[in-house]
Amino acid sequence: MADVPTIHGTVDPRFEGVHEVFARNFAEADELGASVHVMVDGETVVDLWGGVADRESGRPWERDTLVNVWSSTKGVLATAAHMLVDRGLIDIDAPVARYWPEFAQQGKGAITVRWLMSHQAGLPAVDGDRELPELACQDWETMTRTLAATKPQWEPGTKHGYHTVTFGWLVGELIRRVTGEMPGDFIRREIAEPLGAPFYLGVPDEAHDQIATLEAQPVGGTAPSGFTPNPESLTMRSILLSTPPLAGHPNSAGWRRAQMPGMNGHASARGMARIYSALSLGGSAHGVTLMRPETLDRAHTIQAEGPDAVLVLKTRRSLGYMHPVLETGDRRGPNAFGHNGAGGSMAFADRMHRVAFGYVMNRMWQGGLMTPDPRAQRLAGAVYAALV
Numbered sequence: 001m002a003d004v005p006t007i008h009g010t011v012d013p014r015f016e017g018v019h020e021v022f023a024r025n026f027a028e029a030d031e032l033g034a035s036v037h038v039m040v041d042g043e044t045v046v047d048l049w050g051g052v053a054d055r056e057s058g059r060p061w062e063r064d065t066l067v068n069v070w071s072s073t074k075g076v077l078a079t080a081a082h083m084l085v086d087r088g089l090i091d092i093d094a095p096v097a098r099y100w101p102e103f104a105q106q107g108k109g110a111i112t113v114r115w116l117m118s119h120q121a122g123l124p125a126v127d128g129d130r131e132l133p134e135l136a137c138q139d140w141e142t143m144t145r146t147l148a149a150t151k152p153q154w155e156p157g158t159k160h161g162y163h164t165v166t167f168g169w170l171v172g173e174l175i176r177r178v179t180g181e182m183p184g185d186f187i188r189r190e191i192a193e194p195l196g197a198p199f200y201l202g203v204p205d206e207a208h209d210q211i212a213t214l215e216a217q218p219v220g221g222t223a224p225s226g227f228t229p230n231p232e233s234l235t236m237r238s239i240l241l242s243t244p245p246l247a248g249h250p251n252s253a254g255w256r257r258a259q260m261p262g263m264n265g266h267a268s269a270r271g272m273a274r275i276y277s278a279l280s281l282g283g284s285a286h287g288v289t290l291m292r293p294e295t296l297d298r299a300h301t302i303q304a305e306g307p308d309a310v311l312v313l314k315t316r317r318s319l320g321y322m323h324p325v326l327e328t329g330d331r332r333g334p335n336a337f338g339h340n341g342a343g344g345s346m347a348f349a350d351r352m353h354r355v356a357f358g359y360v361m362n363r364m365w366q367g368g369l370m371t372p373d374p375r376a377q378r379l380a381g382a383v384y385a386a387l388v
Contacts, residue, residue, distance in 0.1 A: 003026075003027075004023050004026045004027045004050075005026060005050045005051050005052075006050060007019065007022060007023050007026075007048055007049075007050040008048065008049050008050055008063070009035075009046075009047045009048040009049055009063065010044075010046075010047050010048075011045070011046050011047070011048060012045040012046070014045070014386050015038065015045050015046050015382070015383065015386045017382040017385055017386055018036065018038065018046045018048070018379060018382040018383055018386065019046070019048060020382070021378045021379050021381075021382045022034070022036055022048050022050070022379060023050075024378070025375045025378065025379075026050065026051060029374060029375050030363060031051060031361060031363060031375060032051050032052060032055065032215060032361070032362055032363035033049075033050070033051035033052045033053050033060075033061035033065070033067075033212055033361065033362045033363070034049065034050065034051055034061065034269075034359070034360065034361035034362070034363075034375075035048065035049035035050075035061065035063070035065065035268060035269035035270070035358075035359070035360055035361075036048050036049075036269050036357075036358070036359045036379050037268075037269040037270040037272070037273040037274075037357075037358045037359075038273060038355065038356070038357050038358075038383055039273050039274070039276075039277045039280070039355070039356040039357075040353070040354055040355055040356075040387075041281070041354050042277055042280075042281055042285045042286065042354075044273075046383075047063070047270065049061050049062065049063055049065070049269070053065045053067075053211075053212035053213065053362065054212065054213040055213070055215070056213070061212065061362075062210075063268070063270065064198045064210065064268040064270060064271070065210060065211075065212050065268060066198060066200065066203065066207065066210045066211045066212065066266040066267060066268055066271075067211065067212040067214065067266060067267070067268075067345075067360050067361065067362050068211075068214055068250050068255075068256075068263075068264055068265070068266055069265050069266065069267050069272070069341045069345040069347075069360055070263050070264075070341030070342040070343060070345060071164075071262065071263060071339055071340065071341045071342060072265065072267070072272065072338075072339050072340060072341035072345045072346065072347050072360075073168065073201065073261055073262065073263060073264065073265030073339075073341070074167055074168065074261070074262060074320060074339045075276075075320065075321055075322075075338050075339030075347060075348075076187060076191065076199060076201075076265060076267075076272075076275055077167075077168060077171055077172060077175075077183060077187070077201075077261045077262075077265075077320070078117060078171065078299070078319065078320020078321060078339075079191065079275065079279065079290060079291075079299075079320075080175055080183060080186055080187050080190065080191060081113075081117065081171050081174065081175060081320065082290075082291055082295055082296070082299045082319070082320070083190060083191075083290055083291050084175065084178055084179070085291075085295060085298075085299075086283075086290075086291035086292055086295040089178050089179075090113060090174065090178055091113065092112070092113050092114050092117075092298070092319070093112050093113070093114055094112065094113055095109060095110060095111065095112060095113075096108070096111050096112065096113055096116055096121075096170075096174060097109050097111075099174055099177045099178055100148070100173055100174060100177045102145075102148040103147075103148050105148055105149050106149065106150060106151040106152070107151065107152070108121075108151075108152060108156070110156070111152070111156045111157075112157075113174065114303065114319065115156050115157050116170050116171060116174070117171060117303075117319040117320045118160060118303035118304050118317050118318065118319055118320075119160045119161060119162055119163050119167065119304065119308075119317055120156060120157050120158075120159065120160045120303070120304055121152065121156050121163070121170070122152030122153045122154040122155065122156045122161075123147060123150060123152055123153070123163060123166050123170060124153060124161050124162060124163045124164060124166055124234060124237075124238040124309075124310045125150075125153065125166065125234060125237035125238045125241070126143075126146045126147060126150045126166065126241070127146070127149065127150045127151060128146075129237060129240065129241060129246075132146065132241075132246055134245055134246070135245075135246065135247070135248050135254070136246050137165070137241060137242070137246050137247040137248070137258070137260050138247070138248055138254055138255070138258040138260065140169070140182070140259065143169045144169050144173045147166060147169055147170060147173075153234060153309075154309065159304075159309050160303075160304035160306075160308060160309065160315070160317060161234065161308050161309030161310035161311070162238065162308055162310040162311050162315065163238070163262070163310075164238040164239055164241070164242065164262065164310065165238070165239075165241045165242050165247075165260070165262040165263050166238070166241065166262065167261075167262045167320075168260055168261030168262025168263060169260075169261065169262070171183075171261065171320065172259070172261040182202070182259055183201060183259060183261050184200065184201030184202040184259045184261070185202075187199070187201055188200065188201075191275060191290065192271070192275070194288040195274045195275060195277075195278065195285070195286055195288050196274060196286065197267075197270070197271040197272075197274035197275050198267060198268040198270060198271035199265060199266070199267040199268075199271040199272065199275060200265065200266045200267070201259050201261055201264070201265045201266075202257060202258065202259040203256045203257065203266050205253075205257070208253060208256055211256060211266060212362040213251050213362060214250050214251055214343070214362050214364060215362060215363045215364065216343070216363065216364040216366055234309065234310055235310055235311065235312060238310050242263055247260065247263070247264075250264070263342075267358070267360060268358075268360065269358040269359055269360045270358065271358065272345075272347035272358030272359075272360065273347065273356045273357060273358035274286070274356070274358075275347070275356075276338060276347055276348060276349040276356035276357065276358065277349070277356035278290045279296060279300075279337075279349040279351070279356070280349035280350060280351055280353075280354050280355055280356040281351075281354060282296060282351065283295065283296045296351075298319070299318065299319050299320070299321070300318045300319070300321055300323075300337040301318055301319070302316055302317070302318050302323060303317055303318055303319060304316075304317045305317070313328075314327070314328075318337060320339075321337040321338055321339060322337070322338065322339050322340060323336070323337050324336055328372055329372055329377065330372050330377065331372075331377045331378070331380045331381035331384065332348060332350070332380050332384070333350050333352065333353060333384055335350055335351065335352045335353075336348045336349070336350045337349060337350075338357075340372075340373070340376070342364065343361075343363075343364025343365055343366075343373070344359075344361050344363075344364060344365045344373035344375055344376055345359060345360045345361065345376070346358075346359050346373065346376040346380070347359070348380075353384075353387050355383065355387070357379075357380060357383060359375070359376045359379055359380075361375065
């Protein structure tokens with residue numbers, strides 16, 4: 001059993017079980033550095049952190065240490081898109097090409113915003129991805145131009161498959177075309193700063209010393225049942241876009257500065273929970289309104305459920321959010337919605353319980369692609385146990 005570092009922060013006595021699980025993750029699950037933040041009715045009930053942000057220097061994990069949250073970024077990006085729907089600037093059932101005319105290439109003129117956001121557009125990989133230049137994923141124009149020229153992998157709208165990293169540029173370019181801003185700039189100005197939520201998509205250089213060093217990489221763990229390791233498979237073609245030759249190393253300055261909205265948001269647990277707090281309360285919290293309740297109702301209504309054409313396992317998706325698949329051992333409530341990230345990060349809202357949850361860490365779990373991380377799941381389970 002590993003030594004447990006000093007656990008810092010506060011916890012409401014009702015949620016002491018979360019504190020116990022958080023400490024046990026260090027003792028039994030090889031946690032390195034992490035934080036967890038839980039809000040109920042907009043008030044903080046758990047704010048805990050511990051361990052080290054960087055093993056080599058011994059730099060300790062602080063309350064608002066930032067870390068790459070991988071696909072947990074997608075939930076924040078989706079929230080930004082729904083804010084534009086709420087303002088009447090995007091029609092969820094309009095063709096994407098209405099806002100991004102070049103997208104209509106290769107027969108994509110009928111693809112709707114709804115299909116794009118529910119992973120039904122058939123664009124989880126790009127044509128000719130082996131010919132993309134080095135660090136292509138850090139070049140916005142290269143990626144959006146390539147996706148606009150890509151032919152769908154299936155007839156759009158007929159099935160769903162996880163757009164592992166392409167989701168970020170697809171939805172991000174929609175935001176850019178409508179607002180004239182890069183998605184990270186819109187998120188900072190309209191979500192993160194108003195809510196006082198430490199979250200960045202494109203971290204400014206002056207904040208790089210707040211970022212934790214990731215250990216281990218998301219590719220190479222145990223594969224889910226049915227997974228095909230063939231590099232030509234759709235599963236691997238979607239994942240390969242996130243590898244160092246195309247995306248860069250996740251601990252590099254270039255990665256941190258870039259806007260890759262499917263995979264490189266940087267946040268603290270508090271930042272993620274404060275964003276989802278607004279969603280847990282119908283779209284408004286802390287004096288900030290992100291969207292009206294009716295817009296949020298539509299945003300987290302299930303759009304696709306069943307076998308995923310990319311992940312080769314069952315998933316449940318609404319318009320940009322992941323939902324629990326309870327038979328996989330997911331311990332969130334059935335009404336929770338949010339997004340997980342490779343290696344373990346998890347953030348979600350539960351409107352029934354008025355709960356918002358954020359968990360981030362720097363030691364990436366290698367247990368499997370898109371399977372529930374036991375550390376995050378134990379923490380979520382302890383939250384729901386306290387709510388009974």
